[in-house]
Amino acid sequence: MSEKKCQIQQLQESDIDQVIALDKNLGGSPRPEFFNKRLQAMSRSPETYISYVASIKGQVCGFLCAHVLKGEFGTHQPVAVIDALGVQPGEQGSGVGMMLMNALKDEAKKRGCGTLQTQANWHQQELLAYFSNAGFALAARNVLTRDTSPLALDEDDDIGLRPVRSLAESDLNSIRRIDKHITNEDRSDYLQQKVSEVISDSGIRVSMVAEQDGMVAGFIMARVDYGSFGRADSTAVVDTLGVGPEYKGSGIGSALMAQLMDNLASLQVENVRTEVEWENFDLNRFLASSGFRPAQELSLSCAL
Template sequence: MSEVDALPLTRPLTASDFDQVVAIDAKIIGRSRPGFFRKRLAAALAEPGYFIYIACESENKLQGFLLARLLGGEYGEAQSIAVLDALGVAPVSQGKGIGTLLIQEFERILRRKHMREIQTQTDWRRFSFLRFLFANGFLVAPVYVLEREVSNLDTRLRVDPVANHETASGELDYSDTGTRGGETLARDRVPCRSLARGDLETLIRINRKVTGLEMREFFQRKVKEVLDESGIRVSLVAEVDGQPAGFIMARVDYGEFGRTEPAAVLDAIAVDPAYGRQQVGSALLSQLLSNLTSLRLEAIRTVVLSNRFDLLSFLTKNGFKPGQRLTFSKRID
């Protein structure tokens, strides 16, 4: 075979590549994640327009792969972004430019779709991958990855966990002062129930009040993800006097961004400003953490823009701390 014939080529990743993808990934991270890839494949088959899966092969053998999702409204942003979930190159083929070839094909597809930003996460100790990201034009993004252990949240003694202030956009804090003395948990004062498909319009309405953005497509996809794709339903709606007062959207992740252990992911939390200062935010988070303890998960994580001071304050006062992961982004010209 000539040298030209042996050059690696990119093509769409297909279901027939599944076993090879799992095998390559296992060699890289030291643990097999078939469940993660199976869920991603099922989601892509159901909504192919929101996923980009690329294969790189040489001599009719898979040498590398790239998995990405197209999101709108993530992290409170209005614009759409492409999230790089997984990228792997077979150990025997590393150092040959296959990873860069996958990124270049990824960017070509995104330009065609008129998308202008890629985001991804990785542990700061993955030095080889950090060098790869730097070499391919990625920079540290103004986004914090926060984590806390999954344990019950004690809200009995909380008097004013977050000052009730308003941002320039009219957004209110996600937590409120409780009753003075607070002898009961916030979730006992504010009942929370499981999120249902019929809550979609409620989510859109509350978010519109908080952010001023419609974000209908984002919530349509997020409801589908947390109810259909996650496998375990943990998202909640809080009610005051029988009326929806806030919501928290979360899911269980089995391998995003190269993680080997399952963890809960907090995607969104919002409280209707009409129900401010009634511990709605604390009740939602408290009930979520209580539910997650039964799943024997060790951690819950979330991602927050660096200028979301109200949300950062609420989360840090409720036990969230910076994790060992960094977010990187790349603008596509």
């Protein structure tokens, strides 16, 4: 195929049925909820999303969706996270995928992004080769996962005595305070975006805060993810968590994680995953003690 025949344009509502059909053809399982929710989120916050389709004579032959985050992965610059990508089998290797990627890179730069991020299963050799050719490399982050079985706790652990409740928008200032103590950074924009997402964009709310002495002592922001990074099943994603320094070692983190697993299991969500900087040894140690293990996905990044 000549690239001149292919048109790259922003994803429109009129494209969504073709995108869902193409994605099903590629993955075997339909993900209409993921794409319809993305379209709704784009309508509410167009500055937060970048989505393109490639078409030939009006027929969609490829798509690429990314989510713009500020403060993610410990960087001050916005980051564009690719969470959906597909090219019609007959057009793979023809340049369509690179045209989509180049359009994303150009738009991400205009929005001030310094990096593209994504995940790919290490068994997907063709996809990994595509990302490598597009300038991606292995990132210094661990992708971790576990099932939603109950947290293994000591018999004398009294975490059940710590009040845990659903996160509310009014908790944002407390979350900012805790996060700043932990990171030594003001990530207000990132946290505001995450709170807005878990309250407005998530069909099922699973984010929580733990209280002690009437104060927010810790938080965990999570969401039930329907289909990002090519997954057809529902998986929970832990985006960020934190415990106030004055409560470190008191079991607040374990109380939040234990309640999250119970809630997810009751919703019949079988797995949960997260992504952590590899040098964040304290957090990696806590997640390991909570039953998380390395996933089959690799974390990839591309500097712009």
